[in-house]
Amino acid sequence: MSAVTIFVPRDSAALSVGAEETATAISAEAARRNIEIRLVRNGSRGMLWLEPLVEVQTPAGRIAYGPVAAHRVPDLFDAGFTSGANHALAWGPTAEIPYFKNQERLTFARVGVTDPLDLDAYRAHAGFRGLETAVGLEPAAIVAAVTTSGLRGRGGAAFPAGIKWNTVLRAPGAQKYVVCNADEGDSGTFSDRMIMEGDPFVLIEGMTIAGLATGATQGFIYLRCEYPHAKRALDAAIGAAYARGFLGENILGGGRRFDLDVRLGAGAYICGEETSLLESLEGKRGQVRFKPPLPALEGLFGKPTVINNVITLATVPIILERGAEYYRDFGMGRSRGTLPIQLTGNIKHGGLVERAFGVSLRELLYDYGGGSASGRPIRAVQVGGPLGAYLPESRFDTPLDYEAFTAIKGMLGHGGIVAFDDTVDMAAQARYAMEFCALESCGKCTPCRIGSRRGVEVIDRLVAGNDASKQEALLRDLCETMTVGSLCALGGLTAYPVLSALEHFSEDFHSTLRAAGAQ
Amino acid sequence: MSSASSPNNSTASRRVISIKPERGASLTPQERSAVLAACDRLKALPGALLPILHALQDAVGYVPPDAVPLIARELNLSIAEVHGVVSFYHFFRTSKPGRHVLQLCRAEACQSVGGAALEAHAKHSLAVEFHGTTADGAVTLEPVYCLGNCALGPAIMLDDRLHGRINAERFDALIAAARRRDGATTGGPA
Secondary structure, three states, X not given: OOOEEEEOOOOHHHHHOOHHHHHHHHHHHHHHOOOOEXXXXXXXXXXXXXXXXXXXXXXXXXXXXXXXXXXXXXXXXXXXHHXXXXXOOEEEXXXXXXXXXXXXXXXXXXXXXXXXXXXXXXXXXXXOHHHHHHXXXXXXXXXXXXXXXXXXXXXXXXXXHHHHHHHHHHOOOOOOEXXXXXXXXXXXXXXXXXXXXXXXXXHHHHHXXXXXXXXXOEEEEEEOOOOHHHHHXXXXXXXXXXXXXXXXXXXXXXXXXXXXXXXXXXXXXXXXXXXXXXXXXXOOOOOOOOOOOOOOOOOHHHOOEEEEEHHHHHHHHHHHHHOHHHHHOOEXXXXXXXXXXXXXXXXXXXXXXXXXXXXXXXXXXXXXXXXXXXXXXXXXXXXXXXXXXXXXXXXXXXXXXXXXXXXXXXXXXXXXXXXXXXXXXXXXXXXXXXXXXXXXXXXXXXXXXXXXXXXXXXXXXXXXOOOHHHHHHXXXXXXXXXXXXXXXXXXXXOXXXXXXXXXXXXXXXXXXXXXXXXX | OHHHHOHHHOOOOOOXXXXXXXXXXXXXXXXXXXXXXXXXXXXXXXXXXXXXXXXXXXXXXXXXXXXXXXXXXXXXXOHHHHHHHHHHOOOOOOOOOOOEEEEEEOOHHHHOOOHHHHHHHXXXXXXXXXXXXXXXXXXXXXXXXXXXXXXXXXXXXXXXXXXXXXXXXXXXXXXXXXXXXXXXXXXXXX
C-alpha cells in the first residue's frame, strides 16, 4: 500500500491553536502503527474555527477532520481516518463543506490546497501562467489588462490599479520601484498574512508582473514585524524563485530583470499609509508626506513607484492567466471581481470567505459566520478596520460594494468584519478609536495629533454626563475638523467609528440612559 | 582655517578635556560588536537604518541608547535622526527586556471576545504594567495592535510564537511553561 497523504496546515492561525503539536502527533502515531504517510504542510483553507483542520487524501477527494487537537490523534487512527473513515470530527470532503464550497476563490485559489513553499506544486496549480503571459506582452498591454479587469486597490482606498500602473509606466525614469504594502495593521484582517504564508509565490508573481508592466526592476515587500511567520515564508519562497529563474536578471528567459526584497516595519500602524510606508522604507520616521507629488511619479527615493496592497498584487496573476474579462465579470457596480472577507471577533465560524462583491453583511454574519460565538445577539459590526464605521443590524442588508458602503457612511476597507455581541459598550469603542488615533498618529498634522487626544477627553466628559449636550456638539465639531483637516486617512477617518457609534448607539453615551438600561 | 595648524595645538604640553566622548562608550563589548556587525553587514542597503535596528534588537534584545551615536556615525547620519527613528517606532525598545517578550493584542477583534479581561489578568498575574518586566526577569509584557489572528482571539505572541483563543488558564500555562524552560536551560530553580 502506498503512503497516505495527510495535510496539516502551517498557517500561523492554525499553529496558534496547536497545528504543530497535531502534526507531530500524527507522525509519531503513524510510525508507532507502521503506517506509511506523507505529511504535507499546507496553508489554511480559511475555516479557522475548524483549525487544526487535518485532511486525508482519498480516492473520493480530500476528507476533512477538525478541530483536531493532538490528543485526539490516536482516536482518529483507531477509527481508520487514513482511509477517510467516519468519525465525530469528520466533515466529509473538504470541497463540499458549504462554508468552503459556496465561495468564489480566485485570489485564494491555491491557499490551503498546496504546500506554500513547493514551487512545483505552485506550477502544477496554474502558478506562473500569468507571468508567462505577461512576458510575451508589451508593458502597455499588461497595464490595459489590469485596467480592463476593474481591479481596485484592496488595501482600502479602492483606487483603480490600472490607472496607478499607467501613471508609473508613463513616468520618465531610469529606476522605478514596485512596493508591496504588507503592513496589514487593521484589526479584523489577516488576508494578506494568509496569502503570504499560504501562497507566497502568487505575490512574487504579481509583483514581477507589475515590474514588467511599468519598467520597475526592484521590488520591496514592506511587511509588519508582527508577522514573523510570514517573513520566514516569504524569504524561503523568494529564495526558491531566484533559484529557478522566476526572479533575477532574466525573468523566464525574456531578458528582463526583477529583484525582490522583504523589509520589516516596526509596529507603527501609520506605516500602512502609503507615503508613510515609503518614508519608513527609506529608513526614516514614518511620517506622512504631502500629496502631490503622487508616489507614482515621486515615490520611493523620489522615483516612480507602484505601491499596492498584498491582495491587489496577488490578484494580478489570475487576471493575466484567465483574462481581464473573466475577472471583471464577477462583482457588482464599480466593484469588480472578488473580495477576500475576514469574519472575525465574536463570531461562531470565523475565517476567510472570498466572494464576488455584492454579498450582504447578513449573509456573511449568519450563513457563513453562524452568528456570534457567545450565542448572544450580534449588536454591532465594525467593517474596514479601526477606522471603519460601527454598523447596527438595520444596516446588515448592505451589499459589500465600495459605493454602497460609502452611501451608509461606512467603508469596506481591507474587508475585515469584526462582530460584537450585546455586551459591547459602544461609548468605550468610540473612546478607543480616539485613543488608538492618538497612539498611532505620526504627529505631522494638528487635527490628528491633538484632536485625537481632545477627543478622548470629550468622550469621557460626555459619558460622565458633564454638560452632555454641549459635549456632544463639541465632539461632532471636533470630528468634522479631523475629517476635513487631517493630512491622511488616520485622522481623516477616525470620525467614522466615533460618529457611527454615536449615531446608531447613542444610548451608550448618555449616563441617564445608561443607568436606565442597567436597571 | 589656520587654527588647526596653530603651534599652540600640541596636546603634549596641556591636558585636553574631550567634549565629544567616545561614541558608544557605555555599551558592553558584546553590544558594541553587535552594533558594528549590523552596520557593516547592512549599511550599503538603501534605507539601511530600520534593517540595522532590527538586526541589533534581534541580537541583544533591545536598542541600547548608547548605540544611537555609534549607528549615526556608521551611517553618516545625525544622532537626532537616528534617535528620531528609534523613538518613533513602538517595536524598538531602549531597555533590556526579560527572557521572554509577551505581546498581548489590544485591538477590536480581541476586545470583542474578552481581550480586556485577559489584559487585566495578564497585568495582575505577572504584577506588571505594559512595557514592564516581571520581578524574576522572565517576561516583558507589551501591548500590540493586531497579530492577524482575529478569528481566534484573544491572541498573544510569546517570543515568536502566536497563540489563539487565550483565556486566563491557557495564559498561565504558557507562562509557567516558559519559566520551566528557563529553569531547564539555566539549571536554576523552575
